[in-house]
Amino acid sequence: MQFYSTNDKNTRVSLREATMSGMAPGGGLFMPSVLPVIPRAFFNNIGDMTIKDISYVIANILLSDEIDSSELKEIVNGTFDFDIPLCHVEGRLYALELFHGPTMAFKDVGARFLARLIGHFCDKDSEPVNVLVATSGDSGGAVAAGFHNIPGINVFVLYPAGILSKVQRAQFAAVGDNIHAIEVNGSFDDCQSMVKKAFTDVDLRQQVNLTSANSINIMRLIPQMFYYFHAYARLLHSGSHPGEIVCAVPCGNLGNMTAGLMAKRMGLPIKRFIAVNNANDVFFDYLETGSFTPKNIVKTLASAMDVGNPSNFTRILDLYNGSHSQLAADVIPYRCSDREISDTIVDTFCADGYLLDPHGATAFKALKDNLQTGETGFFLATAHPSKFSEKINDITGSKIKIPDQIEKLTELKQRYTKISALYPALKNFLLETTR
Ligand SMILES: *Cc1c(COP(=O)(O)O)cnc(C)c1O
Helix, strand or coil: CCEEECCEEEEEECHHHHHHHCCCHHHCCEEECCCCCCCHHHHHHHHHCCHHHHHHHHHHHHHCCCCCHHHHHHHHHHHCCCCCCEEEEECCEEEEECCCCCCCECHHHHHHHHHHHHHHHCCCCCCCEEEEEECCCHHHHHHHHHHCCCCCEEEEEEEECCCCCHHHHHHHHCCCCCEEEEEEECCHHHHHHHHHHHHHCHHHHHHCCEEECCCCCHHHHHHHHHHHHHHHHHHHHCCCCCCEEEEEEECCCCHHHHHHHHHHHCCCCCCEEEEEECCCCHHHHHHHHCCCCCCCCCCCCCHHHCCCCCCCHHHHHHHCCCCHHHHHHHEEEEECCHHHHHHHHHHHHHHHCCCCCHHHHHHHHHHHHHCCCCEEEEEEECECHHHHHHHHHHHHCCCCCCCHHHHHHHCCCCCCEEEECCHHHHHHHHHHHHC
């Protein structure tokens, strides 16, 4: 499989280059040159397959020309060595719980797969690889856990001051060793644009070997496709004749949305997606009006979705050749307010005994409002509610039990460097630290 850049469809790079450079020259994003349609027969048996089996089949279709199958199997099995259950919530509504990995958010999937691929490609004897990641919450921890103590790799996590929950910050700032935390006196969009500047800074890139672990790196999105197929398999396996399937996705940088649409392109029978925004409704507006206008960030309860200029929008547009009408036929918009998030968490806990986190709550609400007779819906439960215990305790008025793996972490000493939201501050820090 080769990859082209959204800026220049004639460039073709190898899997290795797409993985290791993270972003295409000039700021383009890499896309797979083809997304082969999987033969129907595959879907007949999918209900009997595990997520590892399913992922291995699809990874082989996409990546086996550059990585041999036994290696690919190890990468896939290592990535998915935690459960991703599809849990019944009520009626014909299911939660795909993506939060049972080491940092309890879906980002573990992409980060673990990417870490293994970079480990596979990096030349152990040459220059260290410096992984740069901006986080609005969960990417930082997932990437830190995925890359901790891998020889030859340094990780730099940029995060906006004052936004992250205690747990989210501890998941990378308390790790130490090859993981460096950088607190930016600005917003997540500032962090993201500083990272993008670093990738387009020719002078920096001549001196420092950089790659991205944000979802601008296509190798974070490839494994995220796999769990959509897995959700479909679980629905079939439940023997409940799902009928037509609808999927709701809580959106921030649109990585999950992009992965879902790529899975559909490969033949996954999902009738429609619901793209769910909180008050940061740039994609909602685009779907409604056809015009895309980045906005300033508004703080909400679902903070990992607080993104004003989602970087994967370019990929979605590319996937649909810029056609708003074709995209709008596959994806419908939904917007959820903070008030609706709190009410949904309380109501669902009272009615079903199911505790949603603020991000999953947006998608559950969207699905519930939108599902038609004869359809079955699942939504991506992107993080464990205990990652947001302060908010959840406020909303429910009772105290959520914190898993041990998280409790211990917040007691550790955190280390981070504060910098301004101007690009030279990041550049200097990278040059000094990697020298
Ligand atoms: C990152 C994140 C999102 C948004 O996902 P994207 O792929 O960036 O759209 C949603 N929920 C949680 C908990 C997240 O950490």
